[in-house]
Amino acid sequence: MKAEVRQQRSLLELAELDAEIGRIEHRAKNLPEQRALGEAQVGHREAGDRLAALRIALADIDEQVAKFEGEIDSVRQRGDRDRALMDGGTIDPKQLTELQHELDTLHRRQTSLEDSLLDVLERREELAADHQRVLAEVDDLQTMLSDAREVCEQAGAQLAHRRAESLSRRADLTAGIDESLLALYERQRSRGGVGAGPLQGRRCGACRIEIDKGELARIAAAPEDEVLRCPECSAILLRVTGSHA
Template sequence: MKAAPAAQKRLLDLAELDSVIDRLAHRRRTQPELAQIDELSARVARIATQVIAAETESGDLARDQTKAEADVDSVRIRAERDQKRLDSGQVSSPKDLASLQSEIVSLTRRQGDLEDVVLEIMERREAADAQVAKLVAERDELAGTRGVAEDRRDAAFAEIDKEKNEVQSRRTEVVKDIPADLLALYGKLREQFGVGAAMLQGGRCLGCRTSLSIAEINRIKAAAHEEVIRCEECRRILVRTAESGL
């Protein structure tokens, strides 16, 4: 492949700009806020699951309390009804009277037991509600911290993207000076090695940092200036400049 020496030298400018773009992409991928956001998101998700469990427990206890209170009301109504019958004097038979009095005592005892159940459920529900409030507050605090980290991430991304756009604009101008076939070769090598072209400096390839043999240097010296040279070691395009030592 042949290309004007000036076009080949533009590959060095292109490689430098691509290196900057790669560094910016690395900065974007490794922003410290990203790991912090992931950690906070995982913690928020875990606590959200705990909130659901606590709310479910509180809801179950609320239903249990409603049922227990209904049972208390049912027993109390029966006891009040029996007490009215007793107080009205409608029951005259000693046997029926004794049975009614026994039932009232039993219902009163049953009502007391059920009221104790209601109180126990109320205490458990209060504890469950307190746990829900605690978890919700913790979840919201973590979500707020995550939001701050996301704002920092977005600000960093905006700065990186702005710089990248500026570099991309400069890259577009450089590409205009490079023939299509040379640019295609550069792109292929960049995909393979990360860097598509390197300077030949002092008889050494700056791409792989390998010193060229005397025979290779003599071969390059004998090559036409328009000849596109490749490093025998790393296969990158070797760009000859005044610093090449040829």
């Protein structure tokens, strides 16, 4: 295939532009800002899970508090009834002894329940403090998450803008390249390789492999408008430098 040096120079510029687009797309898929956002999301989610667990624990402990308070109230009411009977003076000595024994038992039971309630209330106070601490942590992490999302969106938008500009330049550039030459370039790219690269001394600029002396001699002897291929990677080998003016 033949192609004017000017066309080959444009192809070199196209290869450089495609490499730039590739770098932009790679960065877009591997944004440090995206990783930071992911870490912020994980931190916020984990703190949210801890907060939810504390809320469940508080609800459970509130049930225990209500249960103890109900039992204490029931024991207190029974004790009040027994004392009222004793103060009424209408019971015999045997009943009086039984009521006194029951009051002693009720007193021990109430003391035990109140001690247990105190332990539960102390535990609740600790959980409530943890809840407030984690709630504040979640609020802080929410702010960090919002900031990280904004930074990530800005970085993504900047890359999208750069990519759009590069694609626009690419469209303008390809419009001036011979269809056959462009088709050859695109076929090479579609195989997963670099479409074209400059000859840099003895090395192909596309695959970075050194070309043997025999091939170099053949390349040097070829007319300047001859479209050459790298013997190693098959990329179009360009013996020109610079870009299309």
